[in-house]
Amino acid sequence: MRAHWILAALTALLPTAASAAPPPRPKLVVMISVDQFSADLFAEYRGTYTSGLKRLMQGGVFPAGYQSHAATETCPGHSTLLTGSRPARTGIIANDWLDLGVTRGKDSSHGVYCAEDETKTPAPGQPYVVSPAHLRVPTLGDRLKAVSPQSRVVSVAGKDRAAVMMGGHTTDQIWFWDPSSKPGFVTLVDRTGPAPAAVAAANARVAATVARPPAVPLPPICRGRDVAVPIGAGKSVGRLVAMKPNDARGFRASPLFDAAVADLAIALADEMKLGRGPATDVLIVGLSASDYVGHTYGTEGAEMCAQQVGLDATIGRLLAALDRIGIPYEVALSADHGGFDLPERLTVQGTADAARVSSADPVGTVGKAIxxxxxxxxxxxxxxxxxxxxxxxxxxxxxxxxxxxxLAKARLLAEPQVAAVFTAEELLTVPSPTAAVPMDEWPLAQRFRASFDAARSGDLVVALKPHVVPIADPTKGYVATHGSPWNYDRRVPILFWYPGMTGFEHPLPVETVDILPTLAATIGLDVPAAEIDGRCLDLDAGAGSTCGR
Incomplete structure (x- = not known):
C-alpha cells in the first residue's frame, strides 16, 4: 500500500500531456511541399521511411489531407498551401488558362501561365516573365512581413510556380530551377543586387552533377518493382535506368533534383542566418522530383520507389541542418496534388477501366461540329x-x-470518356463549400466550385471519368499525370512537427487550406477568419490547444 502511495505521489509530480508547458514560439517556420505526393503514395511507403519523413511522422500526422478543389494541378495546389484559401479565392484556377483579351505569339495564343506577368516582355530565350501577379491573396510570408517587417521569407523550389505560389509577393529571396537555359537556379527578373554566395555554389554543384551524374543504385526495397512495362513504340518504363551525362531533363526526374533544392535551401538558411534575427522567419522548400518521376515513369515502378528513398534522405538532411542552427523551429509538409499511375501497368494489376483519353482534342472536335x-x-x-x-x-x-x-455541354457529355460538364452559370449558383459537409463527400459541382473564378475560368468545365489518363500518347515523354477531381488526385498527407512535439494521428479529413491558420496560430499571427477558407488544426496532443495561443 505504501509503495502505491509513493508511486502515485511521484507520478503527480511528472508533467502530463495536458499540463506540459507549450513549446516556445518558433523562430523559423519551414514549409516543405512534395510535388505529386499523394496520400496513397504516403500510405504505401510510410513503413519504409527511416530518416526525415520518419521523424516528421512522430509529430501531428493527418493522412487524409485534401486539396479539396477539382483543378488538382501544381499551381492551384501550391496556391492553397500557405494562403489558407482555395483556388476560387486565390484566383489560381489552373496551371494555365485562356484570356481571350490577350493575343500572343505567331499562333495568336490566348494562353496565360499562372506564375507569369503577361504584360511584360520576357528576355530572349525565356517563355515568360515569372511573377506572383496573378495570386490574389497574401501568403503566410506576406502576412508576417506586413506586421513584422524584420521577418525574412526565403522560397526555394524545383518549379517557379511552386516558389512563387508559396512565397507570395514579398519574398526576400526566391530561387527556382530554370529549365529553359543551362542547368541552375534563377530568381525573379525584377530582383536587383548581388545574389547570395549560396546560389553560385549551388549552381556550380548542379552543373557538375548534370555533366557527370553519380550512379544512383536501386535500393533493396525497390527490387521487386524493377519490372518493365511496355508503353508502345518499343519503349517501356518501370526499370531504373542510369541517368545520362548532360541530361537536365533526366536530372529533374531523379532524387538528385530534390537534393539540389534542399542543398540550396540549407545554404541560404545558413548564409542569411534564418531564425537568428529579431523576428520569426519563413523558409519554403518545394521538392519537385516526385512529380517529374510520376509524369515520366508513373507512380508504381522502381523509379518512384528510388525517389521515395531519396526524398526521405533529403528531408532528413534538411532537418539535421535545422537542428544544427539550435533555434526553435517547426515544420509543415504537404503536397500540391496526388497522382495516378500509367494505365498500362494498372490494367495488368487489375484496374479494368484504366485507359488513356481516346482523343487528344475532344474540345476542338466538338467545337468544329458545332x-x-x-x-x-x-x-x-x-x-x-x-x-x-x-x-x-x-x-x-x-x-x-x-x-x-x-450544344457544347450536350455533345461533350455524349463523349464516352466524359463524366460531367458544368457551365459557368451552373457553378455560380453552387454555394461555396463549408465545413458542414466533409470535403471527401463533396459532390463534383462543389469540387469545381472550389476552383472556379468567374473572371478566369471557362464557359464550361469538363471532367473525365475516373481512371482516364488525359495523355493520348505515352511515348512522347509523359506517361501519367494528375488534374482530375477524383480523390486519388485530391488526397495528400499533411504533417506538422517541431522538436519535442508529442505525436498523434488524426484520421478525419482536413484541407491543405488549414495549414496557414495552423502555423499562424503557433507564431501568434492574427489571420481574420473571413479572409481565408481554412481553420486552425490543434497540434497539442493533450487537453491544451495550439490554436489561439
Whole structure:
C-alpha cells in the first residue's frame, strides 16, 4: 500500500500531456511541399521511411489531407498551401488558362501561365516573365512581413510556380530551377543586387552533377518493382535506368533534383542566418522530383520507389541542418496534388477501366461540329487540353453564345470518356463549400466550385471519368499525370512537427487550406477568419490547444 502511495505521489509530480508547458514560439517556420505526393503514395511507403519523413511522422500526422478543389494541378495546389484559401479565392484556377483579351505569339495564343506577368516582355530565350501577379491573396510570408517587417521569407523550389505560389509577393529571396537555359537556379527578373554566395555554389554543384551524374543504385526495397512495362513504340518504363551525362531533363526526374533544392535551401538558411534575427522567419522548400518521376515513369515502378528513398534522405538532411542552427523551429509538409499511375501497368494489376483519353482534342472536335451545325466559322471552342476549362471563342456572336454553350455541354457529355460538364452559370449558383459537409463527400459541382473564378475560368468545365489518363500518347515523354477531381488526385498527407512535439494521428479529413491558420496560430499571427477558407488544426496532443495561443 505504501509503495502505491509513493508511486502515485511521484507520478503527480511528472508533467502530463495536458499540463506540459507549450513549446516556445518558433523562430523559423519551414514549409516543405512534395510535388505529386499523394496520400496513397504516403500510405504505401510510410513503413519504409527511416530518416526525415520518419521523424516528421512522430509529430501531428493527418493522412487524409485534401486539396479539396477539382483543378488538382501544381499551381492551384501550391496556391492553397500557405494562403489558407482555395483556388476560387486565390484566383489560381489552373496551371494555365485562356484570356481571350490577350493575343500572343505567331499562333495568336490566348494562353496565360499562372506564375507569369503577361504584360511584360520576357528576355530572349525565356517563355515568360515569372511573377506572383496573378495570386490574389497574401501568403503566410506576406502576412508576417506586413506586421513584422524584420521577418525574412526565403522560397526555394524545383518549379517557379511552386516558389512563387508559396512565397507570395514579398519574398526576400526566391530561387527556382530554370529549365529553359543551362542547368541552375534563377530568381525573379525584377530582383536587383548581388545574389547570395549560396546560389553560385549551388549552381556550380548542379552543373557538375548534370555533366557527370553519380550512379544512383536501386535500393533493396525497390527490387521487386524493377519490372518493365511496355508503353508502345518499343519503349517501356518501370526499370531504373542510369541517368545520362548532360541530361537536365533526366536530372529533374531523379532524387538528385530534390537534393539540389534542399542543398540550396540549407545554404541560404545558413548564409542569411534564418531564425537568428529579431523576428520569426519563413523558409519554403518545394521538392519537385516526385512529380517529374510520376509524369515520366508513373507512380508504381522502381523509379518512384528510388525517389521515395531519396526524398526521405533529403528531408532528413534538411532537418539535421535545422537542428544544427539550435533555434526553435517547426515544420509543415504537404503536397500540391496526388497522382495516378500509367494505365498500362494498372490494367495488368487489375484496374479494368484504366485507359488513356481516346482523343487528344475532344474540345476542338466538338467545337468544329458545332460550328458546322450553326454555320459559324473559326474555332468555336477553345481549351488547354482534353479536360478542364473550355471557352467560347470571342468571334461567336453574343446572341449565339448561350446556344453554343448548351450544344457544347450536350455533345461533350455524349463523349464516352466524359463524366460531367458544368457551365459557368451552373457553378455560380453552387454555394461555396463549408465545413458542414466533409470535403471527401463533396459532390463534383462543389469540387469545381472550389476552383472556379468567374473572371478566369471557362464557359464550361469538363471532367473525365475516373481512371482516364488525359495523355493520348505515352511515348512522347509523359506517361501519367494528375488534374482530375477524383480523390486519388485530391488526397495528400499533411504533417506538422517541431522538436519535442508529442505525436498523434488524426484520421478525419482536413484541407491543405488549414495549414496557414495552423502555423499562424503557433507564431501568434492574427489571420481574420473571413479572409481565408481554412481553420486552425490543434497540434497539442493533450487537453491544451495550439490554436489561439
Amino acid at each position: 460550328g458546322r451545325t450553326l454555320g459559324l466559322s473559326g474555332p468555336v471552342l477553345l481549351g488547354t487540353g482534353p479536360f478542364g476549362d473550355v471557352y467560347v471563342a470571342r468571334d461567336v456572336p453574343a446572341d449565339r453564345k448561350a446556344q453554343v454553350v448548351a
